[in-house]
Amino acid sequence: MKYAGRLAAVAVAGALSLVACGTDDNTPAGSSGTASASASAAANDSGLSGTINAAGSSAQANAIDEWKKGFQVANPEASINYQPSGSGAGIQAFIQGTVAFAGSDSALNEEKGEPEQADARCQTGKAINIPMVTGPVAVVYNLPGVDGLQLTPKVLAGIFNSKITTWDDAAIKADNPDAELPSTPIQAFHRSDESGTSDNFTKFLKATAESDWPHEPGKAWPADAKGQGAKGSDGIASSVKDTEGSISYVEMSYAENSGLQTAKVANGSGEFVELTADSAAKTVETAEVKGSGNDLKLSIDYNTKTPGAYPIVLVTYEITCEKGLPAEEVELVKSFLTYTASDEGQAALKDLGYAPLSGEMLTKVRTAIEAIS
Amino acid sequence: MTLQQEAVRSTAIQRISTGRRIKDHLVRGLVYLAFALAVVPLVSVLWLVISNGMARFDLEFLTHSMRGIGARDAGGGAYHAIIGTLEQVLLASLISVPIGLFTAIYLVEYGSGGRLSRAISFFVDVMTGVPSVVAGLFVLAFWILVLGMPYSGWAGAMALSVLMMPTVVRSAEEMLRLVPNDLREASYALGVPKWRTIVKVVLPTAFTGIVTGVMLAIARVAGETAPLLLTVFFTDSINNNPFSGPQMGLPLYVFDQAGRPNDTAIDRAWTGALTLILIVMLLNLAARLIAWWRAPAKGR
Amino acid sequence: MAIETTTRGGGPATRRSASRRTYGEGLFRYVSTGAGITLLGIMAAIAVFLIAEAIPALQANKGSFFTDLIWDPNGSQVFGIGALAFGTVLSSMIAIFIATPIAVGVALFISHYAPRRLAGPLGYLIDLLAAVPSVVYGLWGLAFLVPVLREPSQWLNDTFGWFPLFAGEGAIGGKTMLAGGVVLAIMILPIIAAIAREIFLQVPKTNEEAALALGATRWEVIRMAVLPFGRPGVISAAMLGLGRAMGETIAVALIFPATFDITFRILTPHGNSIAANIANGFGEATPIGRGALIASGLVLFVITLLVNMAARMIINRRKEFSGADS
Numbered sequence: 001m002k003y004a005g006r007l008a009a010v011a012v013a014g015a016l017s018l019v020a021c022g023t024d025d026n027t028p029a030g031s032s033g034t035a036s037a038s039a040s041a042a043a044n045d046s047g048l049s050g051t052i053n054a055a056g057s058s059a060q061a062n063a064i065d066e067w068k069k070g071f072q073v074a075n076p077e078a079s080i081n082y083q084p085s086g087s088g089a090g091i092q093a094f095i096q097g098t099v100a101f102a103g104s105d106s107a108l109n110e111e112k113g114e115p116e117q118a119d120a121r122c123q124t125g126k127a128i129n130i131p132m133v134t135g136p137v138a139v140v141y142n143l144p145g146v147d148g149l150q151l152t153p154k155v156l157a158g159i160f161n162s163k164i165t166t167w168d169d170a171a172i173k174a175d176n177p178d179a180e181l182p183s184t185p186i187q188a189f190h191r192s193d194e195s196g197t198s199d200n201f202t203k204f205l206k207a208t209a210e211s212d213w214p215h216e217p218g219k220a221w222p223a224d225a226k227g228q229g230a231k232g233s234d235g236i237a238s239s240v241k242d243t244e245g246s247i248s249y250v251e252m253s254y255a256e257n258s259g260l261q262t263a264k265v266a267n268g269s270g271e272f273v274e275l276t277a278d279s280a281a282k283t284v285e286t287a288e289v290k291g292s293g294n295d296l297k298l299s300i301d302y303n304t305k306t307p308g309a310y311p312i313v314l315v316t317y318e319i320t321c322e323k324g325l326p327a328e329e330v331e332l333v334k335s336f337l338t339y340t341a342s343d344e345g346q347a348a349l350k351d352l353g354y355a356p357l358s359g360e361m362l363t364k365v366r367t368a369i370e371a372i373s
Numbered sequence: 374m375t376l377q378q379e380a381v382r383s384t385a386i387q388r389i390s391t392g393r394r395i396k397d398h399l400v401r402g403l404v405y406l407a408f409a410l411a412v413v414p415l416v417s418v419l420w421l422v423i424s425n426g427m428a429r430f431d432l433e434f435l436t437h438s439m440r441g442i443g444a445r446d447a448g449g450g451a452y453h454a455i456i457g458t459l460e461q462v463l464l465a466s467l468i469s470v471p472i473g474l475f476t477a478i479y480l481v482e483y484g485s486g487g488r489l490s491r492a493i494s495f496f497v498d499v500m501t502g503v504p505s506v507v508a509g510l511f512v513l514a515f516w517i518l519v520l521g522m523p524y525s526g527w528a529g530a531m532a533l534s535v536l537m538m539p540t541v542v543r544s545a546e547e548m549l550r551l552v553p554n555d556l557r558e559a560s561y562a563l564g565v566p567k568w569r570t571i572v573k574v575v576l577p578t579a580f581t582g583i584v585t586g587v588m589l590a591i592a593r594v595a596g597e598t599a600p601l602l603l604t605v606f607f608t609d610s611i612n613n614n615p616f617s618g619p620q621m622g623l624p625l626y627v628f629d630q631a632g633r634p635n636d637t638a639i640d641r642a643w644t645g646a647l648t649l650i651l652i653v654m655l656l657n658l659a660a661r662l663i664a665w666w667r668a669p670a671k672g673r
Numbered sequence: 674m675a676i677e678t679t680t681r682g683g684g685p686a687t688r689r690s691a692s693r694r695t696y697g698e699g700l701f702r703y704v705s706t707g708a709g710i711t712l713l714g715i716m717a718a719i720a721v722f723l724i725a726e727a728i729p730a731l732q733a734n735k736g737s738f739f740t741d742l743i744w745d746p747n748g749s750q751v752f753g754i755g756a757l758a759f760g761t762v763l764s765s766m767i768a769i770f771i772a773t774p775i776a777v778g779v780a781l782f783i784s785h786y787a788p789r790r791l792a793g794p795l796g797y798l799i800d801l802l803a804a805v806p807s808v809v810y811g812l813w814g815l816a817f818l819v820p821v822l823r824e825p826s827q828w829l830n831d832t833f834g835w836f837p838l839f840a841g842e843g844a845i846g847g848k849t850m851l852a853g854g855v856v857l858a859i860m861i862l863p864i865i866a867a868i869a870r871e872i873f874l875q876v877p878k879t880n881e882e883a884a885l886a887l888g889a890t891r892w893e894v895i896r897m898a899v900l901p902f903g904r905p906g907v908i909s910a911a912m913l914g915l916g917r918a919m920g921e922t923i924a925v926a927l928i929f930p931a932t933f934d935i936t937f938r939i940l941t942p943h944g945n946s947i948a949a950n951i952a953n954g955f956g957e958a959t960p961i962g963r964g965a966l967i968a969s970g971l972v973l974f975v976i977t978l979l980v981n982m983a984a985r986m987i988i989n990r991r992k993e994f995s996g997a998d999s
Contacts, residue, residue, distance in 0.1 A: 021436055022436050022437070022438065022452035022453070022455075022456065022611055023436060023437055023438070023452070023611075024437075024438045024440045024441075024453075024610050024611050025437075025440075025441075026437055026438070026439070026440055026441040026442055026448060026449055051618065051619075053524065053606060053607075053619060055606075055607075058632065061444075061633060062444035062445075062633065062634070062635070063444070065442070065443055065444040066443045066444045068441075068609070069441050069442065069443040069446075070443075072440060072441055073441060079440075079608070079609075079610050081606060081607050081608040081609065081610075081619050082607070083602075083606055083607035084629065084632070085602060085607075088747075088958065088959075089955075092958070092959070096518060098517065098518075098524070112747070112959055185843055185844060187844055187847070187942075192926070192929075192930070192931030192953050193926075193952075193953040193954065194747070194953070194954060194958075216748065216749075218745075218747070218748045219747070220744075220745055220747060220748060220954075222745075223742075223743045223744070223745070223932075223933045226932070228847075228848060228930035228931075228932065228942050229929075229930050229931030229932065229953075230848075230930070231926050231927050231931075231952075231953060232632050233632065233634070234631060234632045234633070234634070235815070235927060237634070238815055238816070239815075239848070242815075242819065242820060243847060251634075253634040253635075254634040256634070257634040257635060257636065258634075351445075352444055352445070389888075389890060393890055393893070394890065396890075396892055397890035397891055397892040397893070400891075400892040400895075401786065401891070401892070403778060404778045404781050404782045404786050405782065405786070406778070407774070407775045407776075407777075407778025407779050407781075407782065408778065408779050408782040408783075408795075410775050411775055411776075411779045411799060411802070411862055411866070412798070414802070414859045415798070415799075415801055415802050417813070417817055418802075418805055418809065418810070418813045418817075418859075419801070419805075421813050421816065421817060422805075422809060422813075471708065472708045472711055472712055473708075473712070474708075475704055475705045475707075475708030475709070476705070476708045476709045476711075476712045478705045478708075479705040479706055479708060479709040480709070482705070483702060483705055483706065484709075489706075489709065489710070489713075490709070492713060493709050493712060493713050494985075495978075496712070496713055496716035496717065496720075497712070497716070498912075498977070498978055498981035498982070498985070499716070499720075499974050499977060499978045499981075500716050500719075501912065501913055501916030501917070501920075501977060501981070502915075502916040502917075502919045502920045502973055502974060502976070502977025502978075503719075503920055503970075503973075503974070504920040504921075504922050504947070504948035504951055504952075504970060504973065505920065505922050505923075506922050506948070506951050506952055506955055507719075507723070507951070507967070507970045508719075510955065510963070510967065511719050511722055511723070514722060514726070515718075515722060535715065535719065538712060538715075539913075539916070540864075540913060542712070543909060543912075543913055544868055544910075544913070547868065547872070547906050547909050547910070548871065550906075551872065551875045551906070553877065566697060566698050567698060567701075567702075568697050568698050568700075568701035568702070569697070571701070572701075581871070582871040582872075582875070585867050585868070585871050586868070588800070588803075589800075589803055589863070589864055589867055589868075592800070592803040592804045592863075593803065593864075593917070595804075595806070596804075596805065596806025596807050596808070596809070597806075597807065597923075598806075598807070598808050598922075598923050599922050599923060599952060603955075623806075624806045624807075624808055627806065627808055627809070628808050628923070631808070631812060646805075646806060646808075646809045646812075649804075649806050649809075650801070650804050650805055650806070650809075653803075653804035654800075654801060654804050657797070657800055657804065658797070661793075661797065665793075
């Protein structure tokens with residue numbers, strides 16, 4: 001094996017050259033840097049450094065990416081690692097202490113004892129839910145030739161509970177007198193993995209159509225409601241796209257990106273509202289703060305009667321410690337969240353299909369972030 | 374009629390009955406069909422990956438990380454993931470190949486059906502079926518939560534090595550068993566000690582087979598996502614140090630980018646998949662060349 | 674030269690000095706045994722960890738672990754592996770049923786039928802199948818295989834609908850057990866084929882030539898000399914493939930529709946497997962949920978073990994062609 005030594009030398013040399021030839025620099029000269037980014041880099045030389053890990057909802061993955069970009073341009077020595085593994089995974093990681101903040105589509109759940117566990121992680125302080133991103137949940141379907149389908153919560157519950165089984169059912173016809181509905185069987189898809197989107201959708205069904213939706217809301221789809229599962233929002237989008245006669249619920253940006261047909265959903269006043277970032281924002285404005293102090297847990301009014309308000313919305317919280325984060329993480333977390341709640345940060349959301357926070361809610365959010373120490 | 378007379382009589386090659394000939398042709402057809410059936414999905418998968426992945430397969434993709442790429446931006450690359458995967462797979466091989474190979478040697482040469490070798494066989498059998506996510510969970514619970522170590526490429530390598538070991542042990546064991554006893558006995562008869570017999574006679578004979586087994590194991594773990602999710606975490610930036618801090622891996626990269634609602638991300642996912650396949654095949658090629666070069670001459 | 678022989682079994686004759694012999698021999702033996710024990714230790718540690726994590730969840734289970742067809746450990750705390758275990762075994766059986774004959778055929782092709790110079794590159798080509806990451810197989814399955822299988826599934830259902838496997842009303846095709854089984858088969862094909870190929874190449878030439886000398890056709894040579902020699906190894910390879918099929922996580926998580934019922938109707942969109950369920954649930958799980966998933970993983974081990982034990986019994990009955998001592 002005398003050649004082993006020579007082989008090893010060649011391999012090591014090759015490996016070293018490989019290591020030397022990559023770069024982290026994706027800014028201005030490389031890809032789509034913006035003038036404002038380079039301006040803020042010049043102006044702001046606070047230059048925080050360090051790394052924080054975060055995990056959570058995939059619904060806000062796009063938002064976090066935009067924010068990371070802006071933040072890391074202003075602070076080149078800092079790194080934010082966000083793993084979009086799901087709301088529950090994020091909360092678990094936060095409770096275990098392996099991440100500095102978690103992104104979750106549902107606030108810490110009292111029934112599961114999450115607030116206590118999170119407080120335990122924060123040691124000296126309390127864990128708080130800070131709403132940051134709001135997004136509409138689209139009802140997508142695949143019926144060639146039938147656009148602008150109008151669905152009430154009652155009909156939605158019936159479909160997803162596997163009680164309404166064909167598209168030409170009388171209940172659907174009643175709300176869509178002009179549409180030509182085929183007699184194909186309805187294939188209802190839901191998230192096979194546990195998801196905050198499922199949680200919000202089932203909460204919506206329970207709040208608006210309780211008699212037709214006898215199941216408890218939750219991140220896991222109730223097995224009794226049947227239907228087929230697809231993994232991830234992208235799985236839902238591709239399943240609906242490929243299966244004629246299918247219907248499902250998914251976060252708006254996935255619906256847009258795959259070019260799926262979206263349905264108009266009736267809000268509390270019976271008005272069929274189309275899905276846009278603005279119509280979703282109207283519903284969020286009516287949300288009530290249920291938490292105390294800086295904990296801004298929201299209760300969304302799914303039965304909202306506001307004109308032009310789209311009722312199925314999802315709010316993603318950043319869950320972190322008001323006090324009690326390890327010293328090396330506190331400054332970065334606070335600085336990052338300050339950026340995300342700033343005007344610049346929230347403005348970036350609109351292009352991505354989310355609804356920015358505004359008014360009183362935004363002020364409360366900023367106050368809560370100030371309190372992090 | 375004596376055998377000799379018979380032999381003299383039929384100097385021509387003996388005639389084969391129709392039944393036997395048909396069976397022979399039938400089997401030949403089936404075997405060719407089997408190969409064709411195996412090639413079809415391969416071509417289909419490669420076609421899908423290449424046609425979708427070529428769009429972004431450029432130098433930028435191979436040398437840039439994802440740091441600073443916004444949600445809908447084009448650009449960016451998988452450099453950090455490539456380095457991560459190479460480091461993690463290398464470390465995993467460094468752990469599992471020696472342990473696996475020596476265990477196989479023990480089972481075949483020294484074990485002789487004793488209690489220890491039966492226990493080892495038992496556990497290796499069980500571990501061939503371990504879901505990849507469980508290996509990740511184990512390392513997460515033990516290394517990261519209990520011992521308090523950070524997310525790192527090393528933790529990922531440990532999880533991957535758990536998945537590699539059963540394959541390495543089983544295939545090496547099979548290959549070692551195939552080495553004819555005559556070779557061993559000839560070596561002993563010359564007075565060569567057992568360990569030298571193993572190193573100089575048995576292993577070289579089984580070398581190509583063992584290399585195949587190791588490459589199978591490497592190919593499998595290079596494409597595993599779930600263990601990486603739990604142990605190397607996630608990052609957009611380059612991390613050349615596998616022993617501290619989150620890294621990225623190519624399967625994780627593909628999985629993450631494929632799940633985004635942006636076409637730019639989906640393009641990157643396919644290119645990442647293409648890169649991963651290329652890396653594994655290059656490693657495979659290198660291993661085959663080494664095996665061919667170092668294998669003792671065979672009368673094939 | 675004085676040659677010292679020893680009558681103890683398995684020991685070589687030697688003429689080296691005693692100390693040198695013992696040093697190298699002892700060290701090597703020590704290292705091998707040590708490796709075996711390390712492996713055993715790692716595997717045992719994993720088994721212990723899993724059992725420790727699973728027990729609290731099993732105790733908290735408000736339903737029956739073996740018969741309930743529902744999985745909700747985070748909410749109502751009722752979970753049962755009936756549907757999952759069934760789906761795992763069914764999909765793996767489909768995979769092995771499809772993959773093993775094709776893999777043996779491929780291995781025979783490369784070792785005995787293909788032109789000698791092409792054998793190497795062709796083997797490499799089949800190894801390419803192993804290089805594709807599992808997530809890509811899942812995506813390919815969804816993008817390509819599922820639409821392609823719709824019509825054949827419909828046809829099978831129309832023509833052979835009386836056969837329980839192909840029966841079904843309502844939605845046929847789409848994300849089915851059959852699609853999942855086929856993807857698994859493609860994933861395990863290269864493992865079985867590569868090992869079988871190596872084994873078939875190692876058949877002693879003398880055996881094959883003896884068969885040829887008797888006037889055998891190529892198929893008869895294979896039937897008489899190659900297959901019996903290779904049977905234990907091929908079964909072993911098939912067990913490796915089966916293990917992979919049962920433990921495959923991501924590809925099946927993307928394809929299976931995650932329903933919780935027990936049905937043999939592989940053409941309808943039903944089915945789930947233990948590993949896919951773990952992939953779907955581990956991220957979000959509470960400690961009880963995680964323990965429940967790990968308990969399901971333990972069941973998977975038991976299934977794998979039983980199947981492997983059965984295979985080893987088959988192998989051990991046919992030891993005459995094995996090369997080494999044990």
